[in-house]
Amino acid sequence: MTAQSKLVKKPTAIHDVFVLEPKVFGDERGWFTESFNAQDFASVIEQDYEFVQDNHSFSQQWTLRGLHYQMEKTQGKLVRVVTGAVFDVVVDIRTQSPTYGKWCGVELSAENHQQMWIPPGLAHGFLVLTPTAEFLYKTTDYYDPKSEACLAWNDPTVGIQWPLPEGVSPNMNAKDLAGLSWDQAPKF
Template sequence: MAFEFKKCVSSDGKTFEGLYEIQPKVFGDARGYFFEVYSEKDFFEAGLKMKFVQDNQSSSSKGVLRGLHFQTRHPQGKLVRAVSGRVFDVAVDLRNGSDTFGKYYGVILDGEKQNQFYIPEGFAHGFYVLSESAVFAYKCTDFYDPKGEGGLMWNDPTIGIDWKGVAPEIEPLLSEKDGKHPAFDLDGKYFDLNGKWIGAQ
């Protein structure tokens, strides 16, 4: 198998169902390197039987923080990675009834390490650029739907993401839209356990 799949565990020892850190095998020598970004065969053998329909890529400068985003009408699973640079990538479980509902998991994605992060439907997602710049790529299980955009406050105190803990010297740079997302509601309705939206439209 060309990949190592690691299940993600919360700080209190609970497993995030469907959330994985993924490390591809990278083959390098003096000429450069080669690795498989995705293999349906290996992912299916690991139980990740999603179908990807759209690939996206963005470039961001140091300190840019994008998130926390999700889609309501067409929820997306995402396989994300830093093509170059380093980012602190975060997923927040919004599946009502999940053991990890309202909890987050963060991982540093590094363009040199080439590690990846799979975030299933039913999670909010965001990332914070730690290097001078970063190129960020992600494969999606559904198409982008501008009418189904949703989001949460990036620094919501209930979720408590430690953005500054990974880079205390960097000041976050947010878009106007990302600075206006609502707070997380612990008693609110978001997604069901299968990642289908059940909240108010």
């Protein structure tokens, strides 16, 4: 954190993926935080990205979305939760990365105010842990359905340990259920 920055950057198990903790100011009335400040973000990530699209999703408990990425118009994502909690997951599909083939998961919640920075070249998804959740994310490029790919959420090679209770299957759409295996999924 720089002297003027209101963000704390914490590394994850994936190269260049960070959990960001904004400063939260609270008193008896409630709390306030800057959810995004371009100067602070650029100073802690040590690279300047331009965000072009904001997305907002609402999901029921045990909904699993992902693992999505775009082969063209690759998207960096700054993600956070404003209601509820999710288990947010990234998989490194950058063949030249020191963490290629690895995954990491972080609980993001309205309560902890944490955000995750996911640079371009990673597959991303999340599982809703609470009765409902609202998930917000800023992207560095526009949605491009022609170049979208989906890695299977339960691929045994990747081996993600989703925190699903025993006997509970995730709620998924047909596109995500048809995700590609690690061997079939295109990589960067």
